[in-house]
Amino acid sequence: MQVALSSSVRRKICLELFRSGNKETGGLLLAEQLDGEGRFRVVDVTVDPKGGDKDYFERRPELHAQALEAFFEKHGNNFRRFNYLGEWHSHPSFAVKPSPTDIVTMQAMVEDSGNIDFSVLMIVRLRMFVMMQVGTYIFMRGRVPQPVEMIDDPEP
Helix, strand or coil: CEEEEEHHHHHHHHHHHHHHCCCCCEEEEEEEECCCCCEEEEEEECCCCCCEECCEECCCHHHHHHHHHHHHHHCCCCCCCEEEEEEEEECCCCCCCCCHHHHHHHHHHHHHCCCCCEEEEEEEEEECCCEEEEEEEEEECCCCCEECEEEEECCC
16 A cells, blocks of 8 residues: 655644644545555545644544535545545654554454445654654554555645
């Protein structure tokens, strides 16, 4: 699997990381499927500015449902091409690797849900106020999390 992160989405996340300071923040990853070979482009993210503390983030689904519906509508409800890819959140004080809580939460999401085969978790943190570190992982039923290749996708 390969996930491309557009420069506009990268800027949006960096701004949110700067705003949230030492508190965790996060939301949904909304993506376009580029092909049948597991290549995706993150085209938007949602943000939950009040879901975190210095070492904890919990996404509040009610805040993101409306944004998800707007995303689907904007793209003509073309769920095969434009859909939910996963979650993102920050680790301002920790490595960009899933914590034990992250692993349990994400694995439960794919194991307990009948409508998603996998979910991606992107963990980010801001370094030196401008450089974003990224760790991206895929969670699938019956498998251990695996790193995902994340590439920059500069926009014209």
